[in-house]
Amino acid sequence: MATLSQQFAGLKCPPLATTRNSKLSNFKNHCPNRKGSVISAAAVAVSNAQTRERMKLKEMFEDAYERCRTSPMEGVAFTIEDFHVALEKYDFNSEVGTKVKGIVYNTDANGALVDITSKSSAFLPLREASIHSIKHVAEAGIVPGLREEFVIVGENPSDDSLILSLRSIQCDLAWERCRQLQAEDVVIKGKVVGANKGGMMVALAEGISGFVPFSQISTKSSAEDLLGKELPLKFVEVDEEQSRLVLSNRKAMADSQAQLGIGSVVIGTVQSLKPYGAFIDVGGINGLLHVSQISHDRVSDIATVLQPGDSLKVMILSHDRERGRVSLSTKKLEPTPGDMIRNPKLVFEKAEEMAQTFRQRIAQAEAMARADMLRFQPESGLTLSSEGILGPLTSDLPAEGLDLSDIPPAED
Numbered sequence: 001m002a003t004l005s006q007q008f009a010g011l012k013c014p015p016l017a018t019t020r021n022s023k024l025s026n027f028k029n030h031c032p033n034r035k036g037s038v039i040s041a042a043a044v045a046v047s048n049a050q051t052r053e054r055m056k057l058k059e060m061f062e063d064a065y066e067r068c069r070t071s072p073m074e075g076v077a078f079t080i081e082d083f084h085v086a087l088e089k090y091d092f093n094s095e096v097g098t099k100v101k102g103i104v105y106n107t108d109a110n111g112a113l114v115d116i117t118s119k120s121s122a123f124l125p126l127r128e129a130s131i132h133s134i135k136h137v138a139e140a141g142i143v144p145g146l147r148e149e150f151v152i153v154g155e156n157p158s159d160d161s162l163i164l165s166l167r168s169i170q171c172d173l174a175w176e177r178c179r180q181l182q183a184e185d186v187v188i189k190g191k192v193v194g195a196n197k198g199g200m201m202v203a204l205a206e207g208i209s210g211f212v213p214f215s216q217i218s219t220k221s222s223a224e225d226l227l228g229k230e231l232p233l234k235f236v237e238v239d240e241e242q243s244r245l246v247l248s249n250r251k252a253m254a255d256s257q258a259q260l261g262i263g264s265v266v267i268g269t270v271q272s273l274k275p276y277g278a279f280i281d282v283g284g285i286n287g288l289l290h291v292s293q294i295s296h297d298r299v300s301d302i303a304t305v306l307q308p309g310d311s312l313k314v315m316i317l318s319h320d321r322e323r324g325r326v327s328l329s330t331k332k333l334e335p336t337p338g339d340m341i342r343n344p345k346l347v348f349e350k351a352e353e354m355a356q357t358f359r360q361r362i363a364q365a366e367a368m369a370r371a372d373m374l375r376f377q378p379e380s381g382l383t384l385s386s387e388g389i390l391g392p393l394t395s396d397l398p399a400e401g402l403d404l405s406d407i408p409p410a411e412d
Contacts, residue, residue, distance in 0.1 A: 094118065094152060094155070094162055095152065096152055096153060096154060096155075097151065097152065097153075098151070098152045099149055099150070099151050099152075099169075100116045100118075100122075100149070100150055100151075100152060100164075101116070101147065101148070101149050101150075102114040102115055102116035102117075102122060102147075102148065102150055102164070103115045103145065103146070103147050104124075104142055104143065104144055104145065104146040104148070105144055105145075106144060107136075107137050107138065107142060107143065107144060109126070109136060110125065110126055111123055111124045111125040111126045111128075111129060111137060112124040112129070112137050112142050114150065114164055116150070116162070116164075118162065121161055122150070122152075122161060122162040122163070122164050123156065123161055123162070123163055123164065124137070124142070124150065124163075124164045124165070124166065125163065127167070128153065128163070128164065128165035128166060128167045128168070129142055129166055129167065130166060130167060130170065131167050131170040131171055131174060131207035131208070132207055140166070142166075148166065149169065150164035150165060150166060150169070151164065151165050151166075151168050151169055152164060152165075153165040153168060170207060171207075171208065174204075174206040174207050174208045175208070175238070175240040177206050178204075178206060178208070178235060178238045178245060179238050179240075181235055182235035182238050185234065186234075187232050187233065187234055187252045188204065188205070188232075188233055188234075188235075189205070189230045189231070189232060189233070190202030190203065190204050190210060190212070190230065190231055190233045190247060191203045191228070191229070191230050191231075192223075192226045192227050192228060192229055192230075192231060193209070193227075193228075194227075195223035195224075195227070198211075198213060198214065199211055199212050199213040199214050199215075199216070199217075200212050200214075200217070200223055200226065202231065202233065202247065208245065209245070210233075210245035210246065210247045211244075211245065211246055211247070212231070212233065212246075212247050212248065212249055213246070216236070216246075216247070216248035216249055216250050216251070217231075217249045217250065218249050218250045218253040219249070219286070231249050231252075232249065232252035232253060233247040233248065233249055233252050234247060234248050234251040234252045235247055235248075236248050236251070253285060261316065262316055262317070262318065262319065263315065263316065263355060263358060263359045263362065264315070264316050264355070265313050265314070265315050265316075265333070265351050265352055265355045266282050266313070266314060266316065267282075267311060267312070267313055267314075268280035268281055268282040268287065268311070268312060268313075268314050268328070269281045269309065269310070269311055270306050270307065270308050270309060270310040270311075270312070271286065271308060272308060273302050273303060273306065273307075273308065274302075275291075275302075276290065276291055277289050277290040277291045277293075277294075277302070278294075278302055278306050280312075280314055280328055282314065282326065282328070285326055286326075287314070287316075287325075287326035287327065287328045288325070288326070288327060288328065289306075289314060289328040289329070289330065290327070292331075293317070293327075293328065293329040293330065293331045293332075294306075294330055294331060294340055295330070295331055295334060295337070295338055295339075295340035295341050296331055296334060296337030296338060297337060297338035297340075297341055299341065304341075305340065305341055305344070312330065312344070312347075312348060313330070313333065313347070313348050313351035314328040314329065314330055314333075315328065315329045315330070315332050315333055315351075315355055315358070316328065317329045317332075330347060332354065332355070332358050333347050333350070333351045333354045333355060334347055334354070335347070335350045335354060
């Protein structure tokens with residue numbers, strides 16, 4: 001009888017792994033791969049859809065090509081003629097001197113870039129941004145978004161960009177303003193900015209400079225003393241083509257002096273102090289306020305009452321137009337003697353009222369002087385009432401006056 005070990009050795013069993021793999025292999029043979037089949041079917045469907053789309057686009061392009069070839073203007077309202085008219089209407093003129101409208105879209109220390117709807121951007125240099133001297137275009141109100149009218153003054157050869165100017169337009173307006181002021185014969189102010197052997201250069205509010213010959217300056221001050229000061233001026237010559245702008249201080253002063261009537265009250269500014277009085281600037285005219293005319297009370301030191309730069313009201317006492325001398329007084333404007341020393345503000349407030357009282361006294365004095373003169377001239381047949389009204393010497397005339405209807409007309 002065989003042993004147990006011999007019996008087991010005679011048994012032959014295939015390996016477990018081999019048996020399992022064979023079963024899986026049989027399963028695959030009987031069950032095809034469903035996932036792969038689904039993916040393949042989807043790919044075929046997408047490919048068919050893309051093909052149909054491409055065919056559809058191809059047909060559209062072929063149809064469009066055929067229409068463009070056979071009837072290109074079919075359904076188009078804008079004709080070739082309309083296109084040429086539009087080109088002529090919006091044709092851009094880039095000649096020097098042409099005015100164009102533009103929008104600023106960028107600024108820097110050198111100037112500003114402007115969109116003027118041309119083939120390239122335009123540049124506004126700093127020197128052309130304003131008629132006044134500025135360090136940045138923003139000082140002239142030139143900021144991104146600004147819509148303005150410019151004038152073409154040149155072209156940059158490096159990039160064919162146009163160079164614009166606002167200064168040129170402002171200069172034209174300034175000259176036009178000067179011609180208008182000359183026609184109206186008005187007095188303007190000009191600041192002395194320089195001098196040469198012939199006269200002085202003055203800067204006007206309009207932004208341009210003019211020339212004042214020494215012969216047309218009324219003051220005796222030197223050019224150095226007048227530098228930086230403002231002078232009243234009138235236009236003598238305005239010639240834009242020759243860039244000649246000549247002004248006169250004498251003509252302006254003559255008009256100002258004509259308005260200085262005796263007894264009138266004007267506002268003046270203390271210019272300088274002297275031991276004998278103060279010089280007051282009255283509308284561009286230097287008048288003298290003598291120490292004796294400051295107050296009814298004695299003034300031993302003018303500096304205790306007035307200082308250079310003080311503004312005060314003064315009365316015109318006399319005016320020598322030939323010599324250009326004006327005598328002033330604050331003494332006549334004191335409500336009570338000594339107010340100019342104790343309360344100068346009250347003198348300023350009551351100046352017109354006191355001046356009116358002073359003028360009434362002058363009128364009464366003149367009337368009395370005329371009455372005294374007529375008393376020594378009885379042959380005149382006239383007398384002067386207390387109100388200063390001339391009338392007949394006798395008082396037996398009817399109240400209703402004389403009836404002149406019965407008087408026969410004069411014979412030829």
